[in-house]
Amino acid sequence: MTGYREAVVDLGAVYANVAHLRQVAGTPHLMAVVKANAYGHGAVPVARTALAAGADWLGVADVDEALELRAAGIDAPVLAWLHDPDADFTVAITRSITLGLSSARQLRQVAEAAAALGRVADVHLKLETGLNRNGVNEPDWAETFALAAQLEQAGRLTVTGIFSHLSNASPVDDAEAIERFERGVALAADTGLAPSLIHLASTAAALRVPAARFSMVRVGIGIYGLSPFADQTSRDLGLTPAMTLRGRVAAVRRVAAGAGVSYDYLWRAPVDGYLALVPLGYADGVPRQASGTAWVDISGHSHPLVGRIAMDQFVVSVGQERVTVGDEVVLFGNPETGVPSATDWADAAGTINYEIVTRIGRRVTRSYRNAVDGAAGGTRPGGGVRPGGGSR
Numbered sequence: 001m002t003g004y005r006e007a008v009v010d011l012g013a014v015y016a017n018v019a020h021l022r023q024v025a026g027t028p029h030l031m032a033v034v035k036a037n038a039y040g041h042g043a044v045p046v047a048r049t050a051l052a053a054g055a056d057w058l059g060v061a062d063v064d065e066a067l068e069l070r071a072a073g074i075d076a077p078v079l080a081w082l083h084d085p086d087a088d089f090t091v092a093i094t095r096s097i098t099l100g101l102s103s104a105r106q107l108r109q110v111a112e113a114a115a116a117l118g119r120v121a122d123v124h125l126k127l128e129t130g131l132n133r134n135g136v137n138e139p140d141w142a143e144t145f146a147l148a149a150q151l152e153q154a155g156r157l158t159v160t161g162i163f164s165h166l167s168n169a170s171p172v173d174d175a176e177a178i179e180r181f182e183r184g185v186a187l188a189a190d191t192g193l194a195p196s197l198i199h200l201a202s203t204a205a206a207l208r209v210p211a212a213r214f215s216m217v218r219v220g221i222g223i224y225g226l227s228p229f230a231d232q233t234s235r236d237l238g239l240t241p242a243m244t245l246r247g248r249v250a251a252v253r254r255v256a257a258g259a260g261v262s263y264d265y266l267w268r269a270p271v272d273g274y275l276a277l278v279p280l281g282y283a284d285g286v287p288r289q290a291s292g293t294a295w296v297d298i299s300g301h302s303h304p305l306v307g308r309i310a311m312d313q314f315v316v317s318v319g320q321e322r323v324t325v326g327d328e329v330v331l332f333g334n335p336e337t338g339v340p341s342a343t344d345w346a347d348a349a350g351t352i353n354y355e356i357v358t359r360i361g362r363r364v365t366r367s368y369r370n371a372v373d374g375a376a377g378g379t380r381p382g383g384g385v386r387p388g389g390g391s392r
């Protein structure tokens with residue numbers, strides 16, 4: 001039965017998306033990016049599914065996110081690339097988390113923690129190639145690589161990877177970044193570093209920019225079945241959206257023409273008709289900006305949201321249709337089944353599908369379908385159906 005507020009995650013779709021992206025990218029390695037609770041889908045079940053589907057690396061922003069994976073018993077390689085300025089890397093090194101580092105300062109911090117532990121830290125160096133977020137600036141490459149080589153020789157760390165990130169601004173901008181990245185990789189080799197993992201592409205470049213693939217791609221949005229492009233849908237890319245956000249009609253009422261709805265009476269009923277109350281609001285990640293523009297599916301019929309989306313609820317105009325308390329409401333899911341997509345909501349709210357799924361809040365129960373054995377935590381929801389064999 002549909003939950004009150006529920007995000008159903010089809011792990012069979014995640015599995016198929018990872019397998020498809022692996023095949024399209026054709027790289028020796030594929031990193032499944034599961035930061036931010038796997039873009040709202042649940043880090044541990046998604047990570048397990050992605051690994052089962054052939055991903056051999058996991059990527060997160062913070063060390064804490066990597067530790068969550070380790071605590072769940074996931075021992076696959078994990079890269080964490082964004083760090084507190086005062087980070088203590090001791091636990092990360094102890095738990096064999098690979099550290100993406102963007103400065104000489106971080107290299108020294110890691111070396112110090114490794115020395116205290118008597119262990120060798122595993123490190124990927126991040127190069128600045130155009131985004132201007134983190135990454136070592138080109139003028140500092142020589143000095144930073146020399147320091148890394150020196151720390152390698154001292155037995156503190158090993159540089160096993162070099163990476164950067166693209167802005168996806170334009171083909172020309174990407175080509176420029178790739179060129180800069182290649183200069184960095186060559187200089188690292190000249191300095192005596194021998195990283196085997198060279199990675200630059202996220203989903204967009206993994207799909208469209210073969211020159212950016214190198215030895216590994218880092219795919220996030222694609223494994224969730226969403227398109228990073230405005231001009232191609234999930235289906236165009238051979239991907240299946242994994243998350244369905246749904247709930248149940250909490251109340252139905254009949255209103256007369258002229259009745260106002262929700263805060264500020266942004267909408268007034270043009271004619272007599274029925275309204276359905278849906279118990280999801282902006283606290284649950286339903287974007288308030290989509291007030292009056294988004295639509296939902298109730299029992300196979302499309303209905304528009306009317307009035308302001310509130311913190312906990314919104315109202316749908318169902319006209320003369322017979323909607324009943326308890327009926328299933330689908331906010332978004334796989335558009336091939338006739339429901340809106342996360343991208344439709346993004347368009348309605350003036351944002352991107354990444355933000356729609358990632359912001360689904362804590363009150364929304366996650367449930368899992370079509371799990372590979374153990375991927376959803378051993379409970380095998382959905383009957384433990386094998387990927388590809390799902391019937392839901």
Ligand SMILES: *Cc1c(COP(=O)(O)O)cnc(C)c1O
Pocket residue numbers: 033035081164165201202203204218219220221222228
């Ligand atoms: C989030 C992120 C990714 C994944 O990007 P997608 O567009 O979701 O595939 C890859 N690399 C880095 C550094 C990231 O921060």
